[in-house]
Amino acid sequence: MTQTFLLGLDGASYTVLRPLIDGSADEGVVMPYLAGLVADGYSATLRSTAHPLTPPAWTSVCTGRTPGHHGIYDFVRFEDMGDDIYFTLYDSRDIRCETLWQIAGRAGKTVASLNFPMMAPPQEVNGALVPGFVSWKHLRRNTWPRELYDRIKTLDGFDPREMSWDFERESQIGDVMPDDELHDWVEKHLPRDHQWFNIGLHLLREDNPDLMALMLDGTDKIQHQAWHVLDPRYWNPSEASHGRKKVRALVLDYFRGLDGYIRELHQAAGPDCQFVIVSDHGFTGAEKVVRINKYLESLGVLAWRAHDGSEAARRRDLANFANLDWTRTRAYCPTPSSNGVVIRVKSDKNPGGVDPAEYESFRAGLIAELLALRDPETGEAVIREVLKREDAFPGPAMGQAPDLTLVLSDHGFVSVRNLAPAVVTRPVPMGTHHPDGIFIMTGPGVRRAQGAVLSIVDTTAIVAHGLGLDIPADFEGRVPDDLFDGAWLTEHPVRIGGQTAAQDGTPAHDGDEADEDQREEVLAQLRLLGYLED
Amino acid sequence: MDAAKVRALVQATLEEFIEDWGLEAEIKPETRIVEDLEFDSIDVIQLTVAIESALGGRKLGFQDLLMRDGRYIDDLSLREVQDFVAAKIAA
Structure with missing residues (x-):
């Protein structure tokens, strides 16, 4: 039986979700299932990392550590060579701390981790790992274990092109688009979440991992480009053109679909599973x-x-x-x-x-x-x-x-x-990141309450506790006092104990000659990608 | 490892590499990875990493193959990759 389901919604924000769950949107209640989880469970604002950006923030969720410890600050890192600056890409080898997947595995727990960034190349886990933000052509090589790819390939509707990172499409974020172009852009993003949902549901039903962790990132992508049709501050239906109304209708269809994914995953996980929904950061308009x-x-x-x-x-x-x-x-x-x-x-x-x-x-x-x-x-x-x-x-x-x-x-x-x-x-x-994201949790022992602001690293401590693990003493987060009821805490006291496995404290890319070669490869990659010109 | 085995390993790595790409192309020594196999620039680098992994993580200095006269080359044949890897292994 899956004990804990960690569902990541990249960039999810109460600014957008609240009108969709309380019915104050023009379209009424768009996400009834999520509304029920909020009403029946514990919710709070989740404060992101000091700079609320996807790589550092999700890495904090995955490690329970802040960027000053895990070492991920951006998509890109840079090295000052004096007469030039080398830009390189961060990857899993740069994470200086043990991940929750590894910690759980050491304790004998099985894990499935799907679509989290900075997870490629994949590290060995006690279960399954498919990283996010990887080109579809290289998903097989970055899947753990390799045989997993052959399993998910057999799923109905599986299409790696739809589920993985499209560098060209993502690079358009920030461009101002006419409504018809924006409509097409949003439409092309819709299948990706469905692909990941499908894999998540399959692994949940087939493998029943102790910890099921799935991240859906359509929220972030769509909010970046379509913020002006989502934020109640900017959306005015009486002034909106037909084209803009079409964009909003499509975007709300996305959120309706997302509510359906949440419903199916929550129901498949069952009533004995603690279901945790978090975002890496919130959103606002720039x-x-x-x-x-x-x-x-x-x-x-x-x-x-x-x-x-x-x-x-x-x-x-x-x-x-x-x-x-x-x-x-x-x-x-x-x-x-x-x-x-x-x-x-x-x-x-x-x-x-x-x-x-x-x-x-x-x-x-x-x-x-x-x-x-x-x-x-x-x-x-x-x-x-x-x-x-x-x-x-x-x-x-x-x-x-x-x-x-x-x-x-x-x-x-x-x-x-x-x-x-x-x-x-x-x-x-333009949609941009705000430090205040979401935390919603339901399940055994979880109180029905609205809590005070949580830190993003609290998420990791809460999930570790839900799995029955001692919370490593070097985790920077905590389990809020008002999250669980007294009966749960009597049976499952929050225990702090042990440390995460020692890391060498230096990024994998730094240092010796072999790493220099590795750096050259990445530099070559960036040059070939057009990030750097000769 | 002798040259024939190295060549076979490089070809097998390439075949596995493109297994899911939905290509019809037959892999031969004269197959060109960009023109025939639709490699993007990032795929070239990923392939070099895959070949090095297949050889136990040994670093082969693929920059020497990928750069000529200070510029990145436009395309490569499988034979060129095989020759390069075989020469490095023999050295």
Whole structure:
């Protein structure tokens, strides 16, 4: 019997879900089953990682540790080579902590983990693992155990092209689309969740893993592009065009379908299973484009790479990677998803960097300048907070974090493109991540209540407890006092004990000669992908 | 491992690699991975990793095969990959 079902809904937010479950949406109750789970169970706001982004946040769910410990900060990590910056992709080998799947396996529990990011290449688990964010062509090689792929291949309707990451389609997130194009874009995203749901349901019924963990990410993708038809602040049916109403109808069909997936999974798991629904972050609408590197240029700490007019140079300028003259750059934002500013410290390979003795004063000055950035239309601050890495990401992996993390006033992601002006208003609000996600839980011993704000790392402690495990002492989360009833806690006291298995504390990609080769492979991969131009 | 076994292993790895791609192509030494097998750039790198895994994780320095005169090449035949791997194993 499956003891715990962890259902991840990427980017799920009460802002969207509440009107769909309480009937205040124009269309009435769109998600009746979820409404029932909320009414009968425990729900709370789930506060994400300091920078609410999919890779660090889901890795926190999977490890019970914050990014300063697990070491994942972004989709992309970067290495300063002095005269150039190498951008590489984070993967499972960069996670410095043991995952919940491994912890449960060590305790003799069986696990199925489906569609969680940063899980490729797959590590051995006591059960099944299919990672998310992998191209369909490489799913077999990244599935654990390899034979599992042959099993899921036999499922009715199985189509790996539909379930896996389409780099071209994902790269369109952030583009402004006309309604008909947006309708098509949303439509193409609908089958992916169905594919993962189908595999999840199959493994749940066939294998009955002690821990079933499934992540569905249609919520995130659709909210990014279609936020303006979802957020009650922006949706006004009396002013919406026919095309826009069609988009909303399709998006709500997606949420209706999602409610059906939740119903089937919950019913298949059975009444004796603790069912936990979490998101990695919430969502909100961003109204401004903030070209942060343009602003840093105006401060005299950044210089763009000279443009030779070639097609390659044009593509570099439009890429989502900072394209800079590294010999004249002392502070820069590497990627939009990072919302980070990296300060380049002086060294033998980087003689133009900030002198270590001046680092603190340079950083303090930069923070003041960043907070001073104003929206020319309103005169209001564009950046609400600048987080120092020792405050946002304390831990042994802090050194891999950007020196500063920016929280924009509208929670948007920055742009790293070489365009002016530094701050402009978007034609339509774009969905962006908000730190406040969702936590909903039902099942044996779970109280019917609305709890206080939880931390994303609490999720891992709660799931570990539900599995009957001692919560490792180095987990950073806790089981809330009001989550379970007294009878449950008498029979199942929350026990803290032991540690997660020791890790070597260094990313798999760093260090020795073999890892250098590995890095070269990834660099080659990125170049071939067009992320880096020669 | 002798050259014939290396060549067979490379071919078998490639055949397994594209098993689920729904291609009709027959794999021969002259098969070109981009033109005939619809490889994307990321697939080329994944294939090199798969071949290295099939050889027990041995690093073969595929950059030497993939780059010519400082530029990444456009296409490769299976024979070129086999020759490269066989030469590295023999060295």
